[in-house]
Amino acid sequence: xxxxxxxxxxxxxxxxxxxxxxxxxxxxxxxxxxxxxxxxxxxxxxxxxxxxxxxxxxxxxxxxxxxxxxxxxxxxxxxxxxxxxxxxxxxxxxxxxxxxxxxxxxxxxxxxxxxxxxxxxxxxxxxxxxxxxxxxxxxxxxxxxxxxxxxxxxxxxxx
Amino acid sequence: xxxxxxxxxxxxxxxxxxxxxxxxxxxxxxxxxxxxxxxxxxxxxxxxxxxxxxxxxxxxxxxxxxxxxxxxxxxxxxxxxxxxxxxxxxxxxxxxxxxxxxxxxxxxxxxxxxxxxxxxxxxxxxxxxxxxxxxx
Numbered sequence: 048x049x050x051x052x053x054x055x056x057x058x059x060x061x062x063x064x065x066x067x068x069x070x071x072x073x074x075x076x077x078x079x080x081x082x083x084x085x086x087x088x089x090x091x092x093x094x095x096x097x098x099x100x101x102x103x104x105x106x107x108x109x110x111x112x113x114x115x116x117x118x119x120x121x122x123x124x125x126x127x128x129x130x131x132x133x134x135x136x137x138x139x140x141x142x143x144x145x146x147x148x149x150x151x152x153x154x155x156x157x158x159x160x161x162x163x164x165x166x167x168x169x170x171x172x173x174x175x176x177x178x179x180x181x182x183x184x185x186x187x188x189x190x191x192x193x194x195x196x197x198x199x200x201x202x203x204x205x206x
Numbered sequence: 207x208x209x210x211x212x213x214x215x216x217x218x219x220x221x222x223x224x225x226x227x228x229x230x231x232x233x234x235x236x237x238x239x240x241x242x243x244x245x246x247x248x249x250x251x252x253x254x255x256x257x258x259x260x261x262x263x264x265x266x267x268x269x270x271x272x273x274x275x276x277x278x279x280x281x282x283x284x285x286x287x288x289x290x291x292x293x294x295x296x297x298x299x300x301x302x303x304x305x306x307x308x309x310x311x312x313x314x315x316x317x318x319x320x321x322x323x324x325x326x327x328x329x330x331x332x333x334x335x336x337x338x339x340x341x342x
Contacts, residue, residue, distance in 0.1 A: 078232075078324035129232055130239075130327075141228060148226045151273075152323050155302020159322065166307045169273050171225075 063161065063200055064187055067112075070157035071198065075191060078152065080127045086190045095119065098142070099177040100150035104158055106167030110202035112154040114146075115180045120194040121146050147172035153198070217245040218341050219263065223256040223270040223279065224300070229323075233269060233300075233330065240331045242338045253277025257285065260292065267296040267337050272303055272312070283315040296337050300325055 068083075075081040096118040103111045116124075125137045125145045137145070150172045158167045182188060186199040222233050230249050237247055248263055250256035252274040259265065268286075272279035279299060286292055297317045301308070304322035312320055319333060 074324045077326050125228070128228065130235055144226055145228045148228055151226075152302050155304070155323060159302070159304035162305055164306045166305055167303065169302065171275060 061185060063157070066161055067153075067157050067187055067198060067200060068189070070153050070160065071187075071189065074149070074152045074156055078128060079124045079149070081124060081192050084190045084193075086188045086195055087193075097177045097180050098146045098174060099180060100146050100172050100174045102147075102150045102154040102172045103170035104154060104167055105170075107158075107162040107165035108202060110200060112150060112157070112198065112200055113183075114150045114153060114196065114198050115177065115182075116146070116191065116196040117194055118142070118176075120191055120196060121149075123192055123194075124149060143174040147174045150174075217243040218266040218338055219246045219248070220244060221248045221250065221256060221259055221263075221265045221268045221270075223250045223253065223268065223274070223282065225251050225271065225274040227251075229271070229300075232327075236327045236330045237334060239327075240334050242331075242334050244334075251276075253279060253282030253285070256282050260286070260295075265292070265295060266341060267298065269298045269300055272299060272301040272308065280311060280315070283312065283317060287315045296340075298333060 072083050075083045097115055098118055098121050099113065099115045101111055101113050121142055122137065123133070125142060126133050126135050128145060151169060155169055158169070182197050183199045186197040188195070188197045190196070220237065222230050224230050224233070234247050237244055246263070248259045248265065250259050254277045256268070256270065257277070270279040270282060279301070283297060286295065286297070297315070298319045298321060299312050299317050300321045300323060302323045309320050321329065321333070
């Protein structure tokens, strides 16, 4: 229970690097049977088309999580999630739905761990293609199953 | 867990409510692979669609997400609880929101189990087995 006299402090994205990485690890392992590692040199190659999902959140504090990953990785995650053959080709709407759910799970897990007893709300994920995404300076760069991906948090100014 | 319907001797019917078609497909796949005898698996993309299914089908267990457009899972559970026509319906929440406050809110709406996403398939399988066992 916080006093209304106390102003909430807007968190800094860097404060949440570890907890965001932990949330990603858990989601990747538990539902997608995927391994998250530090990005190696071989994980930064040309991955073709990229998909980007933004998941907005509010409640204890407001902001947005962005997850960016190459389309081949999204297809791998789709097949692992549904237990289908690795060469299965999902429709675009299925791939977008999967990427949205992936972002939703990472954001929800991170907020659940971060907010404690405080309530939060998640907005519907917005997924789009991104031809050549520039990696944000404060992004968390990883390799998922050996393929590059990055995540970054933004917080709304609480002023 | 007192809402049992013993002695019906029929396979269970399920309703999966989630705005993600991929999540619904994953849960259906776990049901298929579980080996548990299931009469039907119905789907709905939000609370409103779920209410329509409940009105026309006999459903034994409801698995619902919370954060959905149209009618949320909490609104759906509230409506079911207030209506009173489905006293034997098993209610399970599957949500990315694992906060204590949301769990408490769902607990006040006759929810028997609250599962957090990401959900391990084996957890879902165990829950199905428990529901089927309570429904001989």
